Amino acid sequence: MSPGLVNSRLVHKKQTCPQVWSEADMSTSLHARCPDAADYVFSKVFNSCYKVHSYDNTLVYDNYSQICELEGGELMKIDSDEKQQHIVKFLGQFEISDWIVIQGTHLISETPWRYNDGSVISYFNWHPTQPDASVFGLLEYLCMKKSELYQWNDCWGTMKGAFLCEKEIE
Numbered sequence: 001m002s003p004g005l006v007n008s009r010l011v012h013k014k015q016t017c018p019q020v021w022s023e024a025d026m027s028t029s030l031h032a033r034c035p036d037a038a039d040y041v042f043s044k045v046f047n048s049c050y051k052v053h054s055y056d057n058t059l060v061y062d063n064y065s066q067i068c069e070l071e072g073g074e075l076m077k078i079d080s081d082e083k084q085q086h087i088v089k090f091l092g093q094f095e096i097s098d099w100i101v102i103q104g105t106h107l108i109s110e111t112p113w114r115y116n117d118g119s120v121i122s123y124f125n126w127h128p129t130q131p132d133a134s135v136f137g138l139l140e141y142l143c144m145k146k147s148e149l150y151q152w153n154d155c156w157g158t159m160k161g162a163f164l165c166e167k168e169i170e
């Protein structure tokens with residue numbers, strides 16, 4: 001991310017603070033409630049903070065949710081076209097050619113895709129060639145890639161990547 005982008009983002013965030021807030025309120029303004037861990041960005045549209053973690057070969061799929069939770073959030077859920085487009089724009093600032101993992105798993109033995117809490121996923125943004133058959137383990141998860149214009153793939157349990165965390169602001 002270039003310094004220019006950071007600066008314009010900060011200015012934008014300041015401008016979005018409601019004018020009625022007092023000085024004391026500003027200390028707990030929305031972006032200040034993003035996790036302390038660096039690099040979380042506030043989205044006014046989705047009232048949440050989010051961050052992309054780079055690919056790390058020492059991590060496995062289960063670690064992705066664990067890390068997001070340690071930072072006060074969860075692996076990102078993309079549950080609408082609006083959010084998908086927003087995140088694609090966000091990812092455009094980076095040069096990430098790796099898989100990028102979002103929340104959603106699928107047991108090979110079952111049809112529904114589910115979020116971590118077990119609820120069934122209804123929004124998908126599949127790449128035209130996906131989902132495809134897999135025989136690598138019991139589990140698949142949702143992932144996407146720049147070279148496929150961030151349309152989704154059902155990744156095998158053995159695949160690794162970067163991942164997106166998100167923290168909703170109450």
Ligand SMILES: [Ca+2]
Pocket residue numbers: 130131132153154155156
């Ligand atoms: Ca696939």
